[in-house]
Amino acid sequence: MEHEVYKEMLALDALGVLEEADKNALAEHLRTCAECRGEAREMRDLAGMLVHTVAPVAPPVALRARLLETITSAEAATERNQRPALTHDSAKRSFESAPDPRGEPAEDETRTGGGASASSKVLSFESGREGRKVVLSRSAFAFGAIAASLVVVALAATLFTLWTRNNQLRQELAQASARAEELSRRTTEAQTELVRERETRELLTAPEMNLTVLAGTEAAPRAQATIVYDRRTGRALLLADELPPAPAGKAYQLWFIEAGRPPMPGKVFTTDAAGHVMMRDQMPAEAARVTVFAVTLEPAQGVAAPTGDKILLGNDS
Amino acid sequence: MSPERELSDAREVALLRAVAGGDQKAFAQLYDAYSSILFGLLLRILHSRPEAEDVLQEVFLQVWQQASNYKAERGRPFTWLVTLARSRAIDRLRLNESRERTANVVATSVDATDEAADAVEETFRSEQSDIVRRALEAIPEDQRRTLLLAYFGGLTQTEIADELREPLGTIKTRMRSGMRKLRELLSEKARDMLPGM
Numbered sequence: 001m002e003h004e005v006y007k008e009m010l011a012l013d014a015l016g017v018l019e020e021a022d023k024n025a026l027a028e029h030l031r032t033c034a035e036c037r038g039e040a041r042e043m044r045d046l047a048g049m050l051v052h053t054v055a056p057v058a059p060p061v062a063l064r065a066r067l068l069e070t071i072t073s074a075e076a077a078t079e080r081n082q083r084p085a086l087t088h089d090s091a092k093r094s095f096e097s098a099p100d101p102r103g104e105p106a107e108d109e110t111r112t113g114g115g116a117s118a119s120s121k122v123l124s125f126e127s128g129r130e131g132r133k134v135v136l137s138r139s140a141f142a143f144g145a146i147a148a149s150l151v152v153v154a155l156a157a158t159l160f161t162l163w164t165r166n167n168q169l170r171q172e173l174a175q176a177s178a179r180a181e182e183l184s185r186r187t188t189e190a191q192t193e194l195v196r197e198r199e200t201r202e203l204l205t206a207p208e209m210n211l212t213v214l215a216g217t218e219a220a221p222r223a224q225a226t227i228v229y230d231r232r233t234g235r236a237l238l239l240a241d242e243l244p245p246a247p248a249g250k251a252y253q254l255w256f257i258e259a260g261r262p263p264m265p266g267k268v269f270t271t272d273a274a275g276h277v278m279m280r281d282q283m284p285a286e287a288a289r290v291t292v293f294a295v296t297l298e299p300a301q302g303v304a305a306p307t308g309d310k311i312l313l314g315n316d317s
Numbered sequence: 318m319s320p321e322r323e324l325s326d327a328r329e330v331a332l333l334r335a336v337a338g339g340d341q342k343a344f345a346q347l348y349d350a351y352s353s354i355l356f357g358l359l360l361r362i363l364h365s366r367p368e369a370e371d372v373l374q375e376v377f378l379q380v381w382q383q384a385s386n387y388k389a390e391r392g393r394p395f396t397w398l399v400t401l402a403r404s405r406a407i408d409r410l411r412l413n414e415s416r417e418r419t420a421n422v423v424a425t426s427v428d429a430t431d432e433a434a435d436a437v438e439e440t441f442r443s444e445q446s447d448i449v450r451r452a453l454e455a456i457p458e459d460q461r462r463t464l465l466l467a468y469f470g471g472l473t474q475t476e477i478a479d480e481l482r483e484p485l486g487t488i489k490t491r492m493r494s495g496m497r498k499l500r501e502l503l504s505e506k507a508r509d510m511l512p513g514m
Contacts, residue, residue: 008493011496015468015492015496016471055357064345068345
């Protein structure tokens with residue numbers, strides 16, 4: 001499709017009214033067209049402003065409390081899993097309180113200096129004991145220096161241990177976050193699958209459920225499919241087997257056909273390795289009198305009118 | 318709960334970043350700022366208070382879990398929140414309701430557009446909503462009705478054409494013209510309202 005055609009779709013996309021095939025084709029175009037991406041953003045913001053025509057209504061206070069409680073519980077659970085991180089904080093706090101002992105040697109040094117000065121005075125006035133005193137002072141000085149060195153070494157070792165532990169915890173935290181993200185993704189997938197299963201069950205048990213068998217054409221004689229649909233809600237489910245793999249850049253597309261009218265496009269799909277597919281679709285609103293269903297091979301982004309070979313065909317009359 | 322108030326884009330982005338980082342206070346602020354307008358939107362689409370409450374909770378839980386998914390290049394943070402809420406409401410509508418019920422929603426949505434045309438003086442309106450509503454009133458009525466039906470009805474363009482018994486081409490043209498006119502009318506105001514545009 002031409003750039004201008006996609007550009008014309010942007011306002012409709014922002015309003016959320018595009019059909020699935022057009023929506024997919026536009027999404028593909030937006031990946032490569034910066035101009036349309038810019039305008040799409042503007043249109044989305046514009047459509048979002050329509051919400052200002054709605055009267056704000058305060059939700060129940062209990063709902064806010066429930067939400068905050070939910071996220072707090074989730075956070076508490078996360079924190080329990082990150083207990084080492086708390087230990088790290090405690091360790092960090094311990095480390096931050098370390099300047100006191102570290103300050104000690106400096107003060108000692110000052111005092112030691114004073115002590116040496118005092119010793120000099122002793123040397124002046126108590127020559128008989130001066131030698132011992134000097135020796136004692138030198139020993140005390142040496143001892144202080146060794147002690148200070150040991151404190152520095154101990155602190156350096158502690159610092160190194162904490163730094164290593166900090167790095168380990170950071171890695172563990174990153175892994176835990178990745179696991180939480182993966183869990184959240186799986187939960188969303190499971191919820192989506194549940195909704196789909198519920199839709200399928202509703203469709204299969206709908207009082208006005210219809211079923212049409214689609215047979216493979218000459219292009220794919222072994223292929224076969226069944227479409228189950230409910231004219232009342234427009235929901236449809238296509239189950240197909242032994243479809244040949246779609247060539248690169250191509251995909252299958254479902255069509256709803258009513259006598260005397262152009263075919264109405266359904267969803268685009270591909271199959272698994274065995275040529276099997278189960279696809280849900282929403283029949284177009286004007287498809288109430290559709291009697292023929294077809295599947296054709298089309299460009300991967302789908303088309304508004306069929307262009308490719310018919311692969312499957314079925315008639316419900 | 319604090320009264321409804323609207324935040325600047327920069328503030329919204331900062332709040333979303335904080336929420337993505339697990340800041341519960343930021344989350345509460347975001348909820349206080351936007352829960353009422355989103356709840357109003359959900360009620361308008363779903364016409365059911367329990368359903369709207371349920372979806373509002375889902376929307377904010379999604380915001381809490383996926384705030385890091387917000388991408389500025391796709392729109393304002395406010396647009397992201399509104400889009401999340403609208404999409405979930407429409408999914409719920411399609412999941413739970415029969416076609417007859419949908420038709421009722423359509424009828425109600427069309428009625429609501431008439432109400433919208435007369436209710437400018439309502440005291441709950443913020444400055445932004447007054448500006449948007451005035452701009453909508455300046456748009457030809459058929460375009461305005463189609464725009465609001467499209468946005469709040471949860472129907473595709475062919476469903477709208479079917480419901481209004483108009484050719485699809487006419488409906489598309491109306492929506493496009495309506496959006497163009499709305500953009501034109503809001504362009505100057507939008508520059509004031511949307512910092513950075």
